[in-house]
Amino acid sequence: MVKSYLGKHPAARGVLNWNGKSLRKVLGFQPTKLELRHADKANVSGGKLVHWIKLRKSGCQILLPDLDAYGWLTETLILKNLREFVPFDKLLAYQKRLEKRGELAAYFFRDYLDYLRECQQLGYDMSCKEILYPNKLAEKHLQNHLRIEHRRDRLLDQKISERYPQLVEKYEYATKNFCVVVPQNSGDLIAEGRDLIHCVGDYISSFANGFTDIVFLRKAAEPAASYYTMELYDGEILQCRGWDNCDPTKEIHAFLDEFKQNRLTKKRRKRAV
Template sequence: MKKEEAAAFKAHKAHFGPISKGLKDYVENHVLLYSRYLFTKSVMRVQYAYCTHCRKQHRPEEPLKHNSKATCPECKSTCVVKKSHVGRKFMKDSVYVVYYEKSIIDPSVITAKGFFVRRDYTGDYKEVTTLYRPSCSYVFEMGGKSTMFCTGYWDEHEWYPRKNIVSEYSFYKNGTPCYTSIDSIKEAVADTPFQYSTWEHYSDGNDMTKFFGLYSKYPCIEFLTKMGYQYFVHAKLEGRRTYDAIKWSGKTVDAVLRLSKKDFKQFKEWKPRITESDETGALTLRLYQLTLKDRNRPPLDELKAIASAVMGIFLGMKPMFKYQNVRACAAYIERQKRKNSRVFGSRANVVSMWKDYMQQCEALGLDLTRNEVVFPHNLYTAHESTTSQVKIKISEIEAQRIAKRVAELEQYRFEMDGYIIRPALSGDEIIKEGKALRHCVGGYAERHAKGETNIFMLRKVADPDQPYFTLELKDGKIKQAYGYQHQQPTGDLKALIETFKKLKVEKRSGQKINKRKEAVAV
């Protein structure tokens, strides 16, 4: 650990005391309530039972059967019966527990600690104790000063800082039950700024660590929850789209929602709540914000309809708003999709081609202040024209980069049913591909060379040198697949690409190391 990290951990650690009685009680009497056993043995045909909870032995009134349940007469615990002579090689009860407490040095700060907890019955069942292995710790302080440290993969005594507050549930949900004490949260937040956080609305099935980390930085969460706009909080916690509708650093409702009091009142009357799953409502709010200065502002019902139509492409549309308002951009996309339905199978295809077209316009030095240039009457025809005008030149360095990338991307080579998918072999091949199929892949040569995207050729095995279809892979997804004049794959070819995606693309992009070795603290 570096000197600065060591100092930060010392300050972080100062907020914690030893394992508390409350944590032990929660583990013993709630989480591991099922981990109570009666081990039986017979001496001279007399059965005795030893309780692992109260550590007392008794003679059952009736013979106890292996794996049945029985009540210990000494401590009244419901226990599982185990014959002591039956093998216990894998008999371990393990859980992951998160427990909250107040800071011992600052009453306005709350803390949480995650423990890997185990009771090991593989040895002498009379000597079993509950073992706690610290896994991570959190300090939540208003003003965005929250911190998190976690232990090493192999050494519980080495602690490392985490840049962001995250839950460790994902490390243990591969088979280890995870628990968080809700009662400990209630006690910890009492008489602190966090008591107003509305955390109760977001405590379903998680350890709340990410929530408190977020609230310590963005207290506007309280506003959003109380006004019924919980969608944005859920989306922020879960990494979903908020469409930039919220100014998270805002101090007032008006500032947070980017609206005047008058506009907020109007929107709130129309949309009293934006619930967890109401993504359309969230985007409608953003479109309402974007149309504030429009002369002929669309009514809210129309904005809702636009939101439903463009939800999947809104991020791609944002550059359009530099040239036209929301209503005009949405209408343009719909017109182009209807005009060339064979070329544009979806609205996303229109946006993708428009972005390519704009890049080519900039390269050609066209006047982008003219509306007929930015939004041509027939986008497909205009794109064909600019594509033919752009001269694509690939430098020697870029050519070398593309050649090197062949080996890197060879792992994705795929052959099935008389077709083969392979990486582009050279810059010249990418250019010729675009010319032969009359689409814009040639413009991707430079980005392919830099590793910003990945271009693959789909060929017939019987005719491997003849361009057929071109694929673009980016961020573990197939972004585009086009044939001659932007023809989209159908039938068997579409099924082939889906199989390629499942067997090659998704399989490789999903290979992540997300497991820790489960060590037990003594």
């Protein structure tokens, strides 16, 4: 502790009462003999001692050996957030239960906090024990994540659906060899990115919210098969990417020039009038 203090370790400041005449007064509580033996035997670092003292002063009654063994002395910030959901004694009991079942993951504290916040976001009853202390935490965490993603995708799909008629009128175009198709939902963009091995799936939110426009360039003979993907904004083709982000061929460039003349430049001229 003295080394941490003299080394100007920020966390060590204000932790000890340097005028105290007894261990209780110096620490602010009376450590047990078991804790003192553990601190000596395990050679607990000054930084961990600081976190132990802060936890004990906050009302945590869990003893140093358990705090050290279960990783509490390196996760103090996350523990502060976890305390908003569960009391410390229940948290340790839950951690031990998962360990006994062989389900205690290395990033337990972070995963558990994420899980609880997801439950809150999904509107679950946070007073229910089955919700607060689930078996198979990793599995339930993944289920929550997928539910939230599904909810998000539904909202984005609704926005895409609302934009669809306007985008069809604005961009759909066909020649003898090629055609431009407007995606109807987030699944279309995900499939396009998967089939062409590029990142258009990352544009779902921007597309749904009108920050950019995405259309698919297809062969006229195969309008359902992914070929090239275009990003457009304000009458300009920002990018056109094919398989594995390849650039357009000369033939595609010729079609893009024609598409721009008939669908982009023409529209801009109408707005100018």
